[in-house]
Amino acid sequence: MLELHASAIESKMDHLSFYEKVVKPSMYRIGEMWEKNQITVADEHLATATLKYLLSYLMNEHKAGKNQPKALLFCIEGEQHSLGLELANEIFKEHKWNTRFLGANVPINDAVTFIEAWQPQMVGISIGMTTELGRLKTCIESIRKVNEKINIVVGGRLVAQYKLDFLEKEQVMTFNDLDELNSHLTDLSKQSVSLES
Known part of the structure; x- marks a missing residue:
């Protein structure tokens, strides 16, 4: 490689x-x-x-400043494969986001506790197995109970292969690949710059 x-x-x-x-x-x-x-x-x-x-x-180190937006990334409980999400974490860092990468198989309650304590602007969840779809829905509902307005993004092999129609588009964004995530973060950066001008 x-x-x-x-x-x-x-x-x-x-x-x-x-x-x-x-x-x-x-x-x-x-x-x-x-x-x-x-x-x-x-x-x-x-x-x-x-x-x-x-x-x-x-991978290069991409340092984010204290006032940069925060993103929490983790694999849904039961999901053991975190490499794709590690790549997504690098994309966030390249866009100067302050990230916390919790890794694979994160219990829902632990993720929610971390969200309450750290208050990120965005939560990224990776899912690869159809058997974990019910858990994904429960996880999103649990996050919404503690923060209705937090941005939730979902990616992973499952998203690239299936339409996850139960995810409400105004509540959750899905990304088929890193290119889509990169484009979204680029757009957010442009919006942030235009709001500051």
């Missing part, structure tokens, strides 16, 4: 394109192989850990 990243830099590929065109297909392929029993759980964990290690080596 380091060689791929080096060649991506030479070809003027930005971080977002590298994530979408190299890392994401690799993650999806690993997941597909695991689902078809072509690799073991140990193989899947090793491949994911290797990708995480390489990404930590490649």
